[in-house]
Amino acid sequence: METYKADVAIVGAGGAGLRAAIAIAEADPALTVALISKVYPMRSHTVAAEGGAAGVVQAHDSLEHHFNDTVHGGDGLCDQDVVEYFVAHCTEELTQLEHWGCPWSRKPDGRIDVRAFGGMKIERTWFAADTSGFHMLHTLFQTSIKYPSIRRFDEYFAADLVVEDGRCQGVVVIEVATGQFTLIQAKAVILATGGAGRVFRESTLGGIVTGDGMALAYRHGAPLRDMEFMQYHPTCMLGTGLLFTEACRGEGGFLRNRDGYRYLQDYGLGPAEDKPRNKFMELGPRDRLSQAFWHEEKKGRTVTTAHGEAVHLDLRHLGENKLRERLPLICELAEEYLKIDPARAPIPVRPAIHYTMGGIYADLRAATPLPGLYAAGECASNGIHGANRLGSNSLVDIIVFGKMAGVEAAKYARGVSQSPHGVLEKQARGAQERALSPLRSARGKERHSVLRREMAQSMEAGCGIYRTAADMQATCDKIAELRERYGRVDVNDKSSVWNSDWLGALELGYLLEVAQAVVHSAINRKESRGAHQRLDGYEQRDDANFLRHTMAYHGGGGPPRIGYSDVVITRSKPGTRAYGAAGEQAQAQERKAAHG
Amino acid sequence: MAEGDRSPGASIEVEVLRYRPEQDSEPFYQSFTVPYAEDLSVLQALQHIKDDLDSTLSFRWSCRMAICGSCGLMINGIPKLGCRTFLREYYPGRVRVGPLNHFPIERDLVVDIEDFVGKLEKIHPYIIPREPRTLDQGEYLQTPRQLQRYLQFSNCINCTLCYAACPQYGLDPAFLGPGITALLHRYNADSRDGGQAKRAAIMHAEDGVWGCTAVSYCSEVCPKAVDPANAINQNKMASAMDYFLRFVKPGGARK
Structure with a gap:
């Protein structure tokens, strides 16, 4: 097998992976970096992020406000030591992106402009019109070209990690263009493979968001943490799930039901006012807004379309000029895909899966429990998002902790040596055999596209916006059945060159194991918190029993073993989580009690 | 999208260029019949072919929203993004999909960039x-x-x-x-x-x-x-x- 030796290997070349690679190159240009991605870096899903990235810049804002908003938004489940580090480094990292050329939108005086976002008390979202992720990704990718120590493996698919001597020492990859296997030996490995939203059906996510890194780490014993918290974004296109950014509401857009009524005022987010007010109404957090949609649908107050029930995202009052300047991609999506001019007609929207709050457990240093293995970005659970991520925190997560992963992995790599090549290669050969197994014709007649569809439907039925034990149990059973049938998948395409049939089957293997972690984590959390809401007697948050992280450990061919770990609380005791006028009131009371 | 935009049972013919270097001596067009709806994209037609008709067809795609840049194709002879090109532009005529001109073909619709x-x-x-x-x-x-x-x-x-x-x-x-x-x-x-x-x-x-x-x-x-x-x-x-x-x-x- 061909072998490439690097000091650090990074799997995934989206925002987190690229930022990690640059951090290593800057920390020590003598360290070689293998940057592996199953797509060209600029295709990574960071590209689709629209609204922006949070970093405190205004004089009347503070790190404490950003901290409080984040912990409050996460419904108490954030690790507060990590959030403290996070909010203290957002602005610096966004400024770094600016120095590297990111075309952030500006105020007339040439300074960075910021916009309002859901759940944020003060405007602190940096943005590049409504293609913020696209510009961040291209800026990082093009900047990475400057560093000769970064060797890219574009369109190489990660088939397995090499774990030897109790630590991660490399990655086995498949070159998509040839089907050839390569062993990439490395003293440290960083996973930056993004989320796993494709375990669901309707999502804002690209086809590549299949949880590859999560599944690989999980198989090697690293726990997946808080996987039950899957975020539904409230304003997505029907049928496809494509995203209409939260910035639509940050800029002042309204959500209306079939009667034109701004229904969010009925769900503890009011009062409704003409001007957007932070943390009120349309600027509430995503979990609450998606839940409100669910209730409106049940009440029969939604709009019926060819692709199901919807509410209206009304941007008409923002006017044509503002829409073109601040939300050009939203205009393009509405016009090209729906034949709707948002300056003249409201856009029908509904919630769709958008973000994986959970992931590979990683500490403040981006280190996983498996020595030599680091994780950053959406694939990681470092504790900053809790039970519900706030919009514009993920684009800073990837750069703050992408950099951290790079710096820490570089440090680690300098202090260790590799096991003998022969030992690592033997492991790699085993991984190759396993990856080739779906191509063996004697296995059976199952088709992976069929299994994938059944998985996504079942996940949506069991792990949607509201959940019950009965539905979740049905999904647990279904995923177990699908994993068993997966062993009988036959891949039609037996060729080597660009065999996307085969790679799709391997991706389904990753998806099924991650899906199982999601549903088993969910059924065991007998309370309602953030994005995990139950209707079967566990409607309330239960801090006494569940102010804890869920840890899912791989259970081989069977379901995961579920355990729990403590949440790190430094300075903010989880209080009442309320928004709108109720939120202001609760805050005043807590302040009074504290000073009382 | 209004409900009247869909005609149940309608279909459209999609011709796709095939070339698998390990078995085909030269490229050829293969025809598929796929379900038609006014809001379906050319990319969705290709996905339908791959999932339900012929899993050996290879093409690049990801975001579906014209921002990742993966799904550039020749569609009836014009370079376009598959995800932002709709079948309605061709219906009831056929759609012919090929790999982007001027790049070597790696396989099917995938070119070497x-x-x-x-x-x-x-x-x-x-x-x-x-x-x-x-x-x-x-x-x-x-x-x-x-x-x-x-x-x-x-x-x-x-x-x-x-x-x-x-x-x-x-x-x-x-x-x-x-x-x-x-x-x-x-x-x-x-x-x-x-x-x-x-x-x-x-x-x-x-x-x-x-x-x-x-x-x-x-x-x-x-x-x-x-x-x-x-x-x-x-x-x-x-x-x-x-x-x-x-x-x-x-x-x-x-x-």
């Missing part, structure tokens, strides 16, 4: 600071007007449709081409950048802007209104100026 990526790597596509600044000093000031000077060129999604449209690139693959020239210009035109001199040799070479024969089809097919032809024109001017100024001013022209 290493030439494009290699060119991107050589133009110094990053800020070479005019005045270095530390993070403590905060952001560079850049007025909305200064931003406007390069913003449209920074919107290139690297989909390479413009290369499939460019007749000159078809004749001479050494030609720097539209998208890369736009990106080169994007950095030159950025008020934070001082790297023009470093990029000048590439821009002004025979294979640089002067290779362009001013057909402007690149700008027509660009899905993001980057207008690479405009970038090329601006640089032909700059290049000519640079040529003349070379005789009067040591070190060439400055921005």
Whole structure:
């Protein structure tokens, strides 16, 4: 097998992976970096992020406000030591992106402009019109070209990690263009493979968001943490799930039901006012807004379309000029895909899966429990998002902790040596055999596209916006059945060159194991918190029993073993989580009690 | 999308270019019948083929929303993004889908874009600071007007449709081409950048802007209104100026 030796290997070349690679190159240009991605870096899903990235810049804002908003938004489940580090480094990292050329939108005086976002008390979202992720990704990718120590493996698919001597020492990859296997030996490995939203059906996510890194780490014993918290974004296109950014509401857009009524005022987010007010109404957090949609649908107050029930995202009052300047991609999506001019007609929207709050457990240093293995970005659970991520925190997560992963992995790599090549290669050969197994014709007649569809439907039925034990149990059973049938998948395409049939089957293997972690984590959390809401007697948050992280450990061919770990609380005791006028009131009371 | 837009049971014929180097001696078109609806994209038709009719068809795709740049295709002879091209534009006629022109075919609809990526790597596509600044000093000031000077060129999604449209690139693959020239210009035109001199040799070479024969089809097919032809024109001017100024001013022209 061909072998490439690097000091650090990074799997995934989206925002987190690229930022990690640059951090290593800057920390020590003598360290070689293998940057592996199953797509060209600029295709990574960071590209689709629209609204922006949070970093405190205004004089009347503070790190404490950003901290409080984040912990409050996460419904108490954030690790507060990590959030403290996070909010203290957002602005610096966004400024770094600016120095590297990111075309952030500006105020007339040439300074960075910021916009309002859901759940944020003060405007602190940096943005590049409504293609913020696209510009961040291209800026990082093009900047990475400057560093000769970064060797890219574009369109190489990660088939397995090499774990030897109790630590991660490399990655086995498949070159998509040839089907050839390569062993990439490395003293440290960083996973930056993004989320796993494709375990669901309707999502804002690209086809590549299949949880590859999560599944690989999980198989090697690293726990997946808080996987039950899957975020539904409230304003997505029907049928496809494509995203209409939260910035639509940050800029002042309204959500209306079939009667034109701004229904969010009925769900503890009011009062409704003409001007957007932070943390009120349309600027509430995503979990609450998606839940409100669910209730409106049940009440029969939604709009019926060819692709199901919807509410209206009304941007008409923002006017044509503002829409073109601040939300050009939203205009393009509405016009090209729906034949709707948002300056003249409201856009029908509904919630769709958008973000994986959970992931590979990683500490403040981006280190996983498996020595030599680091994780950053959406694939990681470092504790900053809790039970519900706030919009514009993920684009800073990837750069703050992408950099951290790079710096820490570089440090680690300098202090260790590799096991003998022969030992690592033997492991790699085993991984190759396993990856080739779906191509063996004697296995059976199952088709992976069929299994994938059944998985996504079942996940949506069991792990949607509201959940019950009965539905979740049905999904647990279904995923177990699908994993068993997966062993009988036959891949039609037996060729080597660009065999996307085969790679799709391997991706389904990753998806099924991650899906199982999601549903088993969910059924065991007998309370309602953030994005995990139950209707079967566990409607309330239960801090006494569940102010804890869920840890899912791989259970081989069977379901995961579920355990729990403590949440790190430094300075903010989880209080009442309320928004709108109720939120202001609760805050005043807590302040009074504290000073009382 | 109103309900009346769907005709239940309707279908459309999609012809797809197939080429599997391990078994096909030459490319050929294969025809599939797929369900038709007014809001279905060409990409969705390909996904239907792969999931339900023939899993051996290979093509690139990801975001589905015209921002990742993966799914550039020749659709009835015109370079387009599969995700943002709808079957309704062709119905009830057939749709013919092929790989992007001017790139070697790797397999089926997948082309080899290493030439494009290699060119991107050589133009110094990053800020070479005019005045270095530390993070403590905060952001560079850049007025909305200064931003406007390069913003449209920074919107290139690297989909390479413009290369499939460019007749000159078809004749001479050494030609720097539209998208890369736009990106080169994007950095030159950025008020934070001082790297023009470093990029000048590439821009002004025979294979640089002067290779362009001013057909402007690149700008027509660009899905993001980057207008690479405009970038090329601006640089032909700059290049000519640079040529003349070379005789009067040591070190060439400055921005």
